[in-house]
Amino acid sequence: MRIFSFHLMPYPALPSDYDGPAWVTCPNSLFDAQVGHEVYNRYLDELIYAEELGLDGVCINEHHQNAYGLMPSPNLMASILARQTKRVKIAVVGNALPLYDPPTRVAEEFAMIDCISGGRLIAGFVVGGGPEYYSFSINPAHARERFAEAHDLIMRAWTEPGPFEFIGKHFRIRYVNTWPRPMQQPHPEVWIPGVGSLETMEFVARHHYAYMGIPYFHISVFERTFKLFREACEREGYEADPMQAGWLVPIFVADTDEEARRQYEDHFFYFVKRLLPGINIQPPGYTSVRSLESIMKGAGTFALNLDSWDQVVEGQYAIVGSPDTVTELLTENLGRLGTGNLLGLFQLGTLPLDLTRRNLELFAREVMPRLRKEFPEGNMAAKPALGVA
Amino acid sequence: MSSVGLSEERIDTAVGKVQVWRAGTGPPVVYLHSAMGEGPGLAFLEELAGTNDVVAPVFPGFGESEGIGEIDDMEDAVFHVLDLLDQLGLDAVPFVGLSLGGWMAAEVATRYPERVRRLVLVNPAGLYLPDAPVTDIFGKPPAELAAIMFVDQSHPVAQMMHALAERYDDPASMSEIPLELLLPMVKSMSATAKLAWDPYLHNPKLARRLRRISSPTLIVHGSGDELIARAHAEAYAAAIPEARIVDVEGAGHMLTLEKPAELARLVREFLA
Numbered sequence: 001m002r003i004f005s006f007h008l009m010p011y012p013a014l015p016s017d018y019d020g021p022a023w024v025t026c027p028n029s030l031f032d033a034q035v036g037h038e039v040y041n042r043y044l045d046e047l048i049y050a051e052e053l054g055l056d057g058v059c060i061n062e063h064h065q066n067a068y069g070l071m072p073s074p075n076l077m078a079s080i081l082a083r084q085t086k087r088v089k090i091a092v093v094g095n096a097l098p099l100y101d102p103p104t105r106v107a108e109e110f111a112m113i114d115c116i117s118g119g120r121l122i123a124g125f126v127v128g129g130g131p132e133y134y135s136f137s138i139n140p141a142h143a144r145e146r147f148a149e150a151h152d153l154i155m156r157a158w159t160e161p162g163p164f165e166f167i168g169k170h171f172r173i174r175y176v177n178t179w180p181r182p183m184q185q186p187h188p189e190v191w192i193p194g195v196g197s198l199e200t201m202e203f204v205a206r207h208h209y210a211y212m213g214i215p216y217f218h219i220s221v222f223e224r225t226f227k228l229f230r231e232a233c234e235r236e237g238y239e240a241d242p243m244q245a246g247w248l249v250p251i252f253v254a255d256t257d258e259e260a261r262r263q264y265e266d267h268f269f270y271f272v273k274r275l276l277p278g279i280n281i282q283p284p285g286y287t288s289v290r291s292l293e294s295i296m297k298g299a300g301t302f303a304l305n306l307d308s309w310d311q312v313v314e315g316q317y318a319i320v321g322s323p324d325t326v327t328e329l330l331t332e333n334l335g336r337l338g339t340g341n342l343l344g345l346f347q348l349g350t351l352p353l354d355l356t357r358r359n360l361e362l363f364a365r366e367v368m369p370r371l372r373k374e375f376p377e378g379n380m381a382a383k384p385a386l387g388v389a
Numbered sequence: 390m391s392s393v394g395l396s397e398e399r400i401d402t403a404v405g406k407v408q409v410w411r412a413g414t415g416p417p418v419v420y421l422h423s424a425m426g427e428g429p430g431l432a433f434l435e436e437l438a439g440t441n442d443v444v445a446p447v448f449p450g451f452g453e454s455e456g457i458g459e460i461d462d463m464e465d466a467v468f469h470v471l472d473l474l475d476q477l478g479l480d481a482v483p484f485v486g487l488s489l490g491g492w493m494a495a496e497v498a499t500r501y502p503e504r505v506r507r508l509v510l511v512n513p514a515g516l517y518l519p520d521a522p523v524t525d526i527f528g529k530p531p532a533e534l535a536a537i538m539f540v541d542q543s544h545p546v547a548q549m550m551h552a553l554a555e556r557y558d559d560p561a562s563m564s565e566i567p568l569e570l571l572l573p574m575v576k577s578m579s580a581t582a583k584l585a586w587d588p589y590l591h592n593p594k595l596a597r598r599l600r601r602i603s604s605p606t607l608i609v610h611g612s613g614d615e616l617i618a619r620a621h622a623e624a625y626a627a628a629i630p631e632a633r634i635v636d637v638e639g640a641g642h643m644l645t646l647e648k649p650a651e652l653a654r655l656v657r658e659f660l661a
Contacts, residue, residue: 139586139587141579141583281528283527284527292568
């Protein structure tokens with residue numbers, strides 16, 4: 001299995017008297033550039049530290065006009081990481097393709113990062129969150145079409161000799177001839193995150209890419225999601241490889257279960273109550289009618305509804321506790337979900353530097369070796385039983 | 390004046406089969422609905438059917454009408470309306486349109502003035518006025534939408550939106566909203582987004598084309614409309630050669646729902 005450290009790069013200093021959404025309309029007068037300076041550098045250090053501790057990769061993502069994650073350009077962060085790390089995979093999960101016009105920009109920048117890093121890029125493509133369609137005024141009713149077309153253009157730019165002409169409905173380029181080209185051939189590994197939309201799963205299955213389950217739902221939602229994804233692969237005529245699936249989850253390790261909760265709970269709830277509000281806005285046309293039903297089934301368990309720590313524990317919204325507890329819960333879930341990639345959020349909300357570092361250290365020293373033993377590379381011991389959940 | 394119940398027809402068009410609500414006999418009049426997709430059971434149409442052959446097509450993507458996949462913008466919408474007129478054997482006909490439907494009727498009238506005998510624009514969208522921007526309807530919870538759209542919050546449709554809102558306020562119960570209640574709204578808003586997400590509920594080129602409208606035009610403004618300010622009615626009236634404004638007191642944006650009898654009377658007088 002592969003273990004990644006995923007960073008959202010949250011804004012940790014929303015004033016306590018602000019109770020509005022963290023997205024789209026969250027006033028940017030609340031942004032303090034001094035805080036920005038400090039956390040950008042600190043968060044990068046935390047990702048680099050994951051390499052030192054022996055994790056397999058780091059993940060970053062793209063969001064706009066929000067306090068939830070300060071990475072409108074994950075490619076800037078990835079280019080820094082390409083220079084400041086030497087070994088780990090750098091997963092940009094991903095670039096929101098419909099927002100790039102022309103999308104050859106993504107082909108160019110990803111190829112640059114892949115070359116600079118010596119072929120360590122994992123190329124993530126996303127449709128973009130609902131809020132992004134308000135922040136960019138891009139028509140959400142065209143989101144899926146633009147995504148599919150941009151994807152085709154990028155993959156052709158990487159794999160077909162240029163120059164060639166691309167005439168699509170949304171993007172038209174007379175001379176596609178991307179310089180540079182990626183170092184990994186025929187192209188970097190592709191990851192696509194999703195929240196349960198059937199179209200996304202079918203797209204990933206059709207192209208043999210990897211599907212990353214977005215967190216913040218009850219664990220039962222993940223079981224359903226990965227089951228649907230495996231079924232989508234079966235419909236394409238093959239059995240999903242565990243490496244084609246990734247589970248993204250907040251993780252916090254301390255010496256004991258009690259200490260873990262005491263140190264973590266407030267920081268977690270800053271994330272849930274201050275940074276999540278507004279993320280769930282669904283612009284019209286963004287979700288197809290057939291996917292709506294599937295997504296609605298999970299909506300009731302969305303983390304925004306969490307009120308008590310008992311609910312967090314029960315639904316496994318975060319894996320929190322002593323090294324033994326965390327190992328046990330992760331082992332059980334990884335086996336059950338059948339995911340070959342674990343994407344841990346080791347920093348969340350207002351979790352400070354010292355606790356984040358200690359969390360990473362304990363995880364790497366006490367938990368990771370046991371997970372690696374349980375799930376040796378390229379051979380997921382516990383294949384999920386069909387028909388789970 | 391007696392009112393007549395609407396019956397449904399299905400018409401084949403270039404983009405697919407679409408629903409058309411129809412009632413009454415007499416001179417035909419076409420009604421183009423708003424982003425809400427109102428039509429079936431609409432008292433205004435039933436009133437008007439006492440004197441006219443009322444033709445109320447359901448736009449692709451709304452109700453059970455097919456073909457939204459083939460339509461990307463207002464340009465495509467205009468061609469769909471033309472196609473419908475041809476299919477229905479309507480050569481030149483009066484149009485009544487509410488909000489989005491008013492905008493659509495005005496777009497048809499700028500391009501093909503010979504197909505529009507009379508034009509009634511009820512709280513029409515379609516223009517951008519920097520000093521009176523149209524309130525955002527996308528992403529608003531139903532209770533807020535109801536407050537913007539209706540003067541009378543006890544109107545059954547406003548009541549339904551408030552009932553839905555109670556579920557919205559508690560995210561945990563969102564997943565318990567029956568899909569059949571949510572679906573019509575989701576479909577209407579998705580189809581509206583195709584035409585009106587960006588530019589938001591307007592066509593930047595429309596204002597300077599309005600001079601081409603040759604039919605007499607009545608612009609009806611609900612004095613309680615909090616979505617589209619009266620300035621929009623005034624801009625339409627100033628640009629269309631033969632146009633005048635009528636204000637309806639006690640009506641909000643959804644004027645055809647809130648003042649069906651009064652609007653039917655106004656339209657009947659105007660068409661006479």
